[in-house]
Amino acid sequence: MTRRTAPRRVVVLGSTGSVGVQALEVLAQGAEDGSLELVGLAAGTSWKVALEQAAAFGVTAVHLADLEAAARARDAIRRDTNARAAQHASIAELLDRTEPDLVLNAVVGFAGLDATLAALERGIDVALANKESLVAAGALCMGVAARTGARIIPVDSEHSALQQCLAGARAGEVESLVLTASGGPFRGRTRAQLANVTVEEALAHPTWSMGGKISIDSATLMNKGLELIEAMVLFELGEGAVETVVQPDSIVHALVRHRDGSLLAHLGWPDMRVPIAWALHHPVRPAVADVRRLDLTQMPSLAFEAVDLDTFRCLALARAAARTGRGSTCILNAANEVAVAAFLAGHIGFLDIADVVDGALEALDPPGEPDSLDAARELDARARIAAVDCLAARSR
């Protein structure tokens, strides 16, 4: 590894979630070789884990988004004479106190947009695991990044793969991007078979271990829809230039199709530490401890299938919203968050998720791409209200 004179200073937002915990593994390795230093972290409700993480890394700057969790953490810190953690009231304050080189944003959902903009506004590079930022307010995020010179480095395995496959490509040479989907736990099922699936079945992802929201998004293929929109924003391509295809083993993470008929593909066993490490060390490609090597002659043969868009309507809805633009993807995202929460709580069935999203998109006239955080919040709120209205008709 190329040694930097000083380690890159990193703040992790969403440190107790699936991506956050794996990021801390990567940061522990980076601390050992002097390339990375964790200087702050933020979590939602898991204050105990967050304080343990802070203690383990010798980090003093912590933010807890949940007010009750923050209060309990404050109590715990007061009672523990060894504790050195200091709580900050907001992510903005956390960033101002720690002055990091890079923020890993692994907050789940629309809530992550605030943090993405806070970092970009300060000219801080963002390793982005919160795809909702770009789905809800892609033009806004890209505009701020362009103005301040901050970079957005994707952490999603597919977009990390795309960025790697695009290295060296010039404008006009790329015909399309190909996002691969595992197909989720319900690949091959019909609509009728999905009517009564349980939350547990939907959470059982075949190839990736992830949090609850993203696991459901993977089961509905909305995750691929959000990724499609994220790819359009990140790589500045139209919706028609982003293909989606099922690769059941999740070994091929993405491909780039060039105008000479060549495709460049990114392969590897699914392991989120790889794209996380790639983003944290960018543009250096780091070694990753204990990563499983792909033995080409021992792995399953690589098959690709078309996506069943009738069964997995969420992807079709996302593509349509991407085509429509004018804030439609912000509506899509908000309605999906409401619908997924309702499904996880047992209020609606699996197929209702797409219906709720569709209903919200039908109910609202997209007003235009949000050009400020306030505009995004307002549109997000309106979409949630519309989605809740749709829920009411369906709750069981």
Added chain:
Amino acid sequence: MTRRTAPRRVVVLGSTGSVGVQALEVLAQGAEDGSLELVGLAAGTSWKVALEQAAAFGVTAVHLADLEAAARARDAIRRDTNARAAQHASIAELLDRTEPDLVLNAVVGFAGLDATLAALERGIDVALANKESLVAAGALCMGVAARTGARIIPVDSEHSALQQCLAGARAGEVESLVLTASGGPFRGRTRAQLANVTVEEALAHPTWSMGGKISIDSATLMNKGLELIEAMVLFELGEGAVETVVQPDSIVHALVRHRDGSLLAHLGWPDMRVPIAWALHHPVRPAVADVRRLDLTQMPSLAFEAVDLDTFRCLALARAAARTGRGSTCILNAANEVAVAAFLAGHIGFLDIADVVDGALEALDPPGEPDSLDAARELDARARIAAVDCLAARSR
């Protein structure tokens, strides 16, 4: 396509062979859009085709390596009042008269080394389809290129694929290169089954349409051995960092394995025009007319198999020669040329090819990497004599 102010001036050596003819297709397209201009060509014996090509492209500078062919061409030009072609006595003279920006060297065998060095010495970039140049005198070629600033751009589909997969990689990030082989017409056969195969069977390559020498090299897998050595030279890696694996459909052309466990792969239907166009336009990736697009969901699923090194001994011999160095790969190449010619002439059996190569390598003590064209020629000649001695014992 990015328009250059003036078209890139190209000389094609070996214009009547399989690669040469396809290169002229690419050049015809490049002439249309003003990006490329054919300014000279050279062939061996096929003087009629060469003169037709020259006439079709309005090229006046021609070299014919075969003396009799050159004499016949001279007669034909004298009799044809419309002919404007001028013959040049050597490739060096051809290059001095035409002053090209790029030479495509598609000469077959050791004979191509002369031309590679002639171009590199003049600081002219070489699009290299003649892998034997780098196998026989890799250090010499790379040294001359480094001294004059000329670039060597691989035309072999595998090395073109590797160069594309390596775009953006930094020193130390790459763990290994993976060369794929179709396995040739005899994939899956045992040694016993190969004892009596015919020349026609050996020439019937399953996925690529190529010339005679390279088709036999593909059947013995010596071609993959030569490519292994070529890759070591081009990308400055040790023999242990170049893997070989069978991918029967020739859809995956090569992969690069990185230290984070990620692999980048290059995919496409086999079509030599693609790597040829890539080399001629380098570093711009051009559009290629009528290239067949890979439909991921309609193609065969991608399987990889280990190479059977006991049956395909030539690859094992090439790897051993690469490890030994000191001119061993020059000996390997010369002995292989002798053996393949003897097989094509019906003098020896298919399995004898490896025995002849092995015999020549056993008979000679490698004297060191050739540091001049003369040294390479001397070693090549000694290896041919040793190979002919081995042939004598085996001819039938």
